[in-house]
Every structure is written in structure tokens, then in C-alpha cells.
Amino acid sequence: MSAAVETAAATTAATAASAVTGEDRSVRGGGRPLGAVRPVVTGLGVIAPSGLGVEQYWASTLRGELRVAPISRFDPARYSARLAGEVAGFEPEEHVDKRYIVQTDRWTWFGMAASRLALADAAYDPADHDPYATAVVFGSGSGGNDFGQRELQRLWTRGRTAVSVYQSIAWFYAATTGQTSIRHGLKGPSGVVVSDGAGGLDSLAQARRVIRRGTSTVLAGGAESGLTPYGLTCHLSSGRVSTAAAAADGYKPFDIRANGYLPGEGGATLVVEDPAAAAARGAPHVYGEIAGYAATHDAADHARPAPDGRWLATAMRRALADAGLAPDDVDVVFADGAGSPDLDAQEAAAIRAVFGDRAVPVTAPQGLVGRLCAGGSALSVATALLSIRDGVIPAVGNLDTPDPGYGLDLVQAPRQTPVRVALVNARGYGGFNSSLVVRAVDPA
């Protein structure tokens, strides 16, 4: 690590800690120093190919069940990639109020379903609080693909009068955030951030900014659903989708046979709270705190990866500095695990650059479910918090033979070990690098 980078990281962290810019502080913050508050996660909701709800997802993940499978939502025969991580057995009527189902895309169903689960898990009913005390900030990916392709087809085959009155509110990237705010009566400073696969982490960072400005509770995370013929076609154009015929040969992060990624659908919502507010209401779980975060951009090329992983390493270092932690404090890295040899090699080099000779355990359970864009990085944070809760690190998904050149301690079977600090990486197409540190919180 260069001295220059270290200095910048320390400066950034110091400035962040002393910033006094609360938009509402004078109004609702009661003068508490919110600038350095580390928000806590008090609720998790998961909709994933490996399960509806946290416990189903977590059990399946620990068992290492591969949930990538041949695409069933349409006939994929004509496409070079035919596998994906579909959310199976999801009946929207069981998870989403009827009036929202007709207005919204499948992606929004997932986001709303995960949010309902997360609120229940947190035992947080927004109706018990000032409506301005709760906000929703989601990472968004490709918007409403099912709705979008259907309405495009109607327009181009039957004309403009055939287009749904809901198209304008279902397709755009803010749909899930907007509908969730309406469903739960959330009037706080809501938002939508888009940074491809990094979006889930970036939503948590924005949630932290919102909480530091005086809003006590934020729903954050993200979801994705792009498994339509046109959505898949868009993925294929990246040239990074695995064309394997069998799921076991497809998305294989850090494996010597890594050959690209497979898209998946689903995501996670996290209830993020000001710790004082969580304590005051007696929140039943505190999964951990958001201890640090940083984001960088490679600024190299719109599609080709940067020459090296130095800016990913910088994001990790700055996130640790923001958390006031050293690399030695980290018990596990939840990697981005892109599943392409060049990108995996880059991330491995970045991890080695930050952690030196120390073999920090590295995992990437998303090999079981595919890449869920912003939903995937939200799910990674949820998974890291479950690791902390249960003292077990799940294995890298679909990993048979770790590439020995990476020099990483890749977790190949669930590892029982106390986990207090986890660092989560997420990268987005085009060069986004985000790192987030979650840490166990001791019971009061």
C-alpha cells in the first residue's frame, strides 16, 4: 500500500467523522452528534433463488445448494446462455398487496416482498412512528424488464392505445422505492442509486448519510429481475455471460474453470437504524453495524476492466479506515466474485494488496444463485450479517478447484468461526468499486 493512499484514506475518514452538515439535525436530531453515528441493521428480508425469507435462504446457502438452472420463464434455446438463477415458487399474491401487483413489475414485487419481510423481522411498524422518520433508499439495476418488454411489444404491434396506464410507473428505476414508500407510508428522504452491481452497497451508504442527517430508520438494499428474452439479450452483449450447458459448469467465482457469470434475480432489504432509535424501541435483533464504507471508480473503460485492481484496493482500504479498523481486524471478505478469470484475478490481487501475507478467509456464496445486479450486493451484506450472527462462513458457491494463482484462502466448506468484522466488496459494470464493513455489536 502506498503511503499516499493511506494518507488520503486517513484524511477522508477524519473529515467524515468531524463533518457537521445535518440537514435536519437542528430540527429532529436534538443536538446529538450524528456525524459519526454508525447505523445498525435490525431487520433482514431476502427473496432469492435459494429461498423466500432469510432462514430458507441461509439454510440453502450453508448446504451449498446450486440454484442456477435452465431458464424456465421462456424458452432459452436460441440464446447462447441458457442458465440463470430464477426465484422459484414466488407467488406475488402471497407477498404483495393485490393493488400493487397489477401496477408493478416482477422486480418491484421482489423488492416489496423483501421489504415486508425485513420490517417484520425488525418488528418495526412505520405506522408507529412519525411518517418522516422512515425513508427508503434502494439500489436499482435494469428497472422493470417484464413490464417493459410487454409494453414495447404492445406499442409496436398494436399502437399507443394498447400501452398500459401503468407503464410510466412500472418500468422506471424509481418504481420500487416509490411503491414501497407508498405501501408503508414512508415520508422520509427516500432515494434511488444506480451503480450496476455495486448499487446494494451504495444504497446502504446513502442510508447512512440519511441517518446521519437525522432520519432514524431507512429501508435499504435492492432487487433485480431481468430474465426476459430482451433482458437476457442485453446481458449477452456484455460478452461476459457463461455459455455453459450445465449449472455446475456455469458461474464459478475464483475457480480455475471460471468462464463468466450467469444472471439471477432477487435481492434483499435491510432495515437500517440510528442505534439510539433502535435501542429506544427495543429492536429485537441487532445484526451488526455499518462500520465503514468507501467507493471508487476505475475510470478506465466503459467495458474493459482496468489494468489492475488498485482502485478496488483503495475502496477496501478507505472503507477500513472509515471504520477505524486495520486489515487484521477483518474476519472474512465477501468478495464480488465476478466469475471471469480476468476480474477474479484482479480482485484476488486487490485483496492480497490490502491484507498482505495474512490469509483472510474469502467467500462468494453468490456462485450458487448468479449475479443479481444491485440485489446481489444487498444480498451479500445480508449474508455477511448472518455469518456474524451464527459464527459460520458460507462457502464460495459452485467452487470446485480454486485457482491456485490467486493466493487466497477461499472458503470451500462452511467454516465455523467467530465472525465480528466482515468486509463486503461489490463491483459494477464499467468500473464501480464499493466496499462496506459490517461489524458485530455487543449486546448493551
Next chain:
Amino acid sequence: MSEPRRTAVTGIGVVAPGGVNRKEFWTLLTDGRTATRRLSFFDPSQFRSQVAAECDFDPAAAGLTARQIARNDRFVQFALAAALEAVEDSGLDLRPAGTGGLGDEGGDGPVVGVSMGSAVGATTRLENEYVVVSDSGRHWEVDPHYASSFLYHALVPSCLATELACRFGTHGPASVVSTGCTSGIDAVGYGAQLIADGEADIVIAGASDAPLSPISVACFDAIRATSARNDDPEHASRPFDASRDGFVMGEGSAVLILEELSSARARGAHIYCEVGGYASRSNAFHMTGLRPDGVEMAEAIRVAMDSARVGADDIDYINAHGSGTKQNDRHETAAFKRSLGQRAYEVPVSSIKSMIGHSLGAIGSLEIAACALAIENDVVPPTANWATRDPACDLDYVPNIARDHTVDVALSVGSGFGGFQSAIVLSAPNR
């Protein structure tokens, strides 16, 4: 405890209907001319609304390379052009990575970020490519052999942040904010938060949208949100006028260079204004509907003023959302009265959407640019096409003619699908 970090605006770039740079944009606004016309990008005759505010934009003339043009949707092209102008205006040396610009200074230099808004991203390109791969909708299982190799780049609108980061070699935090029609305000607001919290020292912030494609026109047709004044396109955008009948869709981009105030001062930068305060609230009511009372927008305005440490009497100008729909203009007028009290009747309020239409997420950034220029020039742009008073809209809307008026503090607001209500306060540099 150290002083709060404040945010200065040190560069402005614009691509707008009727004016493809900052100067032309400001001239159009202060002349009170309208840039709305019959839609020309495709035959609009099947649509209910056939009017639009289109940009006469030549990306090559604006400095884009052949490859930037080929791989990017128009909304990214606009932003690249606007950012080139803004960066040049700021005097900052921001160049592609590895060529010796500010971004190459790594840990020693300032952290430069990107915070750009867009409501609908690359919708136009996604529709154009869809038409080809589906053969005009004939096939549900579209044929990938007809797809361009840049389609994933279009699918997720974060391509906007990527392109700016690559062009200007910025390695700090980069993201796209997509909160519908408040995206532009929110992207600038988030950019200012990055500076305030020490996450960045300089942020390229703004927004861009190029939604003038058949699917966008159709989806607003379906809910009758857009104007059907097809026989009189130049006068179709009529905010606050009694005869208004919907918004006129537009396109464009504005990009601002945000900079930590003391560093900007130290390098002797020209400072247009400061981002004094920002806030957003949701109405939690309806994706497109607005209650007439304007409560949540009033709350956003109140908090934004509070964080800027200004009171109602300090506000010299309000740049309204003023979309020209029946419900918006009433809602907003009520919000101004609720948040500013008697001051709402005294302060000039105008909507530049009367001249350049409503470019969805981009418009918030264009309106912030207009506010910065109003502060710079002490001139308030008018609301064009205002002819007949609506009893529910009884404020001073600066009808039709720009007004010389000292502007030290400007308020700009936005309201968007999804229920988002955002407000930003800009103040003169030496205030």
C-alpha cells in the same frame, strides 16, 4: 470541532432545447422564447401529445469522439457535452486517467466524484434496439444476433456515471441517482452531501435525459399527463396558466462542478453560488397523484431552508417545478404558501419548463443551472405563455418577460413520479 464543509458551484455546462451551451441557454430563458415544437424525431401522428422540446444537438460538434457517440445513448452524449463545458468553465484539469490530470494524483490529490441523475436512462436506445431484435415486436423471443455490443451499457443507467468518470479520470465515488423527475435536484444534493461528509472534494454533478422516443410518449399519453395542444406547439407548455393541459416532454442535460468551498476559494475559482441546503421528502400517497395541500413539498422546502440557515424572507427567487399539469401547479403553489407564508406572495416564482419543456430527471439540473445564472446576473427568467390567471395559482409567476431582480438566495423545487418532493437552496457566494 472544525467548520462544516461547504459546497461551491464553480462550473456550469448545459445542453438544452433552443440552446446547446450555457450562454445560449441563458439567452433563451431571459428572452422568454419557447423551444417547444411539433415532435420531429419520429412521426408523432398516432399519439395524443405531439409536441416536444427537442435539442438540436450535434455530438461531434460538441466534442464527442466517434466511439463515445457510437456506444452511448443520447442521454449520455448530452451529459458528456455538458460536462466538457462545465469542466472547462471551472478551470479544473480533469482529463482521462493516465494522462496527467487531477484524477491521476491518486491519494495526494483531491477525491473527485460523479453524481449524475437520470429518470429514464437509455430508454431511447433500448427501444430502438428492441425494435430491431424483436422485428418491430413480432417476436417475444428476440434475436440477439441483431443486438449491438453496447446493449448492456444501455440496460443499466449507471453507464452515465461511468462515461463521465472515464472521460475525466475521476476515481472517487460515482453513481447515478434515479428518483424520477427529482433526479437532477437529488443528484446535486447527493453530490453536496459527498463534499460535506468528506467523501469527495470535487463532484461532477447534474443530470441528463433524452426520453423522446415512442414508448415514452405513449406511456405519458396513457395517463394523459402531457399536453395535447398539438395545433399550437410553441405555446403548449403553460405552467400556472388557467388553460394549461399537461406538460411538454423535453430533453437535455446540465452539469455542475461542485467543489469544497475553501479549496475553490484558495485556487481563485469563479464561484457562481453555494449549495446552501437540500432536502427531499416523499408524499407516500400516490405514484403520480398529488394531494392539493403540498404538505410534503413544504416540509422539504422548510428543511432545505433550515439547513441553508435562511428564512422565508431571505428567499429572492423560486424556480418552480411548474410542469403545467393541472394538479402540479396547484400543489406547488400551496406548498410555497405553506412553507414561506406571506413571503410566497412577494417573491418571484417562475417555471422555465414553459420554454424548454420537462426533461424528466434532467430538468432539475437545468433549473439549478438557471438559478445559478439568476444569482450571477441578478435576472429572473420568466414563465412564458402565461396569459390567464388560475384562481388556485395566485402568486407572482413573472409572466412572459424576464425581470431584473437582485437574487442572493434562490430556491428550486421538484416533484416526481414515485411521490418524491425535493428542494435545494442556492446562495450568492459572498452572502
